[in-house]
Amino acid sequence: MSETQDVVIVGGGVIGLSIAYALARDGITSTVLDRRELGREASWAGAGLIAPTSENRSGSLPPTVELRSWSAELFPRWSAALREETGIDNGYRRSGGVDVAWTVAEEHELQTTAGRWRVEGIVHERLAASDCLQVEPALNPELRLVYFLPDRAQVRNPWHLRALSAAAAKSGVRLKPWLAVDRLETRGDRITAVRTSAEVFSCGWVIMAAGPWSGGLLGDIGVHAPTPPLKGQIVLLRHDRPLLMRIVEHGKNYLVPRGDGHILIGATEENAGFDTRPTAAAVRDLLSEAIGLCPTLGQATVEAVWAGLRPGSIDTKPYIGVAPGFRNLIVATGHKRAGLQLSPATAELVAALVLGRKPQLDLAHFRVDREPDPAADTIRS
Ligand SMILES: Cc1cc2nc3c(=O)[nH]c(=O)nc-3n(C[C@H](O)[C@H](O)[C@H](O)COP(=O)(O)OP(=O)(O)OC[C@H]3O[C@@H](n4cnc5c(N)ncnc54)[C@H](O)[C@@H]3O)c2cc1C
Structure with missing residues (x-):
């Protein structure tokens, strides 16, 4: 059986679900595929620490710090919106x-x-x-x-994931747990279909958000993006x-x-x-x-x-951007110790790419084919 969907998201962890939520808010309903229950891997296991926001508005901060700070600012707004839309409190609080x-x-x-x-x-x-x-x-x-x-804050991961799933489902996102992606099918510089054990999904865009399993699926189509x-x-x-x-x-x-x-x-x-x-x-x-x-x-x-x-990634930064060699494949993974706190900003950036808007941050630093950045980890505060 073959299904046509505009956006197929591989991986229903906090990154994949946040992207589905951000896209749905902008009127794009996606399909989220996960090989097991949604949000039961690192996204469930994490501690839910959210870094403090930065009061430096000079625009002179390193891109990783901008990403972290912007995401920390988005978290209370997303939390309030999720509560409003679903009635689920994700436990976000600025506990200090x-x-x-x-x-x-x-x-x-x-x-x-x-x-x-x-x-x-x-x-x-x-x-x-x-x-x-x-x-x-x-x-x-x-x-x-x-x-x-x-300004240090925290969120309850399982509650946040539940809220994201509920809000996404309410907006028409097709959530498909227990459907493992076997491979991406390609023609030239396009992904033409996402093949699972049971169904084949044709696609406009594919978002790779399968956590540490992403590197293997990408490697199969010649994209070098290790996710140890x-x-x-x-x-x-x-x-x-x-x-x-x-x-x-x-x-x-x-x-x-x-x-x-x-x-x-x-x-x-x-x-x-x-x-x-x-x-x-x-x-x-x-x-x-x-x-x-x-x-x-x-x-x-x-x-x-x-x-x-x-x-992981090739350095301490996530991959956020279009995969080299492909026009309709976006990679959003490699957030290592900071995937929860960076999830709203990552989702907003991916939504901008899909919608053809200028991303809110310069994505050059997060390119999949960048040289490894030896800088110390500034993603977590
Ligand atoms: C102990 C611990 C503590 C942490 N504490 C924090 C913290 O305090 N703050 C913070 O910001 N971050 C923290 N993190 C990091 C954070 O949890 C991760 O960076 C984040 O969860 C990554 O999310 P993800 O969606 O990319 O990956 P995942 O949660 O791994 O989701 C990927 C999904 O893809 C699915 N998948 C894999 N292969 C396939 C396939 N072939 N087909 C379909 N689906 C597939 C998986 O089943 C999974 O659901 C912590 C992590 C751990 C382990």
Whole structure:
């Protein structure tokens, strides 16, 4: 059986669903294909941290920072619109955060980061030890350095995905879970069809948003866009009273209090291929980190442990743009540790490409065929 659809989106994670939602808002109904349930991979597994917005409006910020900041601005607007359209609260809240350092080396690193926040216009305040204990009394009093960032925010991933799916479906988007894309069929510089195990979809545009599986599907048609999976494990704790109010970040680790006594501890970064099994060593390390930062967590109960696969790219930036050699194939993946927070901006950019509008940001930096950018990761704040 063959179906004609204008836009076919491969992958129903947060990137694919956000693109479908943005397109539907502009009157374009797409088809979203996922090889399993929608939004059950990294998009479900992530912690839902949203970076603070930047108050620097000079236009002089690096493109990655512009992307991050714009997306952070879009998040509350999208959240309100989704709630209005579907009645589903995605849990977005500006809970604020504290970034902490234990050692002298970490202190220097955090001070360097604070210098970057100053340039980027991210509101932050260094806390004296006494203030820190007032702001977050459960934190370990032996921490050397603590910064308060009032604009750090969070979202509940499964709720956000549910809201996106509901809003998209309401606007006529055809959501097709359990339909794996086997390959893209090509003629010259066009994708002519998307072939799944059960159906063939002819298409005007194809959007590749299959997370770490994108690289393989693209490689089959000669597009070089590696998306190596980066495994991340999370432990979910529960304490009988809320211990922390704000997100605590310590280097790449974090504690995310959900406001109902649940606290997420994340996350590892491992090159483990497509293996998503949680491991004892990771759980041990995450628990030790959490109890070090917040000793009372030793009494919390372990509710769950899980892992997900962040989609990598050739460097630290996502791919957002038309695939080289093809006129109707857009790649939107490789967001690594920041796919949730970058999803609204990514979707707006892809919608602009499909609609033939000038994208809101210069996409040269996110081209699929760019040279790898050795710059440090500025996608996450
Ligand atoms: C532990 C952890 C913590 C994280 N924390 C954060 C955070 O705090 N903030 C943040 O911004 N980001 C975070 N991330 C990163 C974020 O989750 C990812 O960048 C984001 O979810 C990627 O979304 P995606 O839609 O590109 O990929 P995915 O969620 O992987 O979605 C891709 C979809 O494509 C489907 N698919 C694959 N192959 C096919 C095929 N052949 N045919 C059809 N469908 C296919 C898959 O089933 C999947 O549903 C975290 C990730 C992890 C693992």
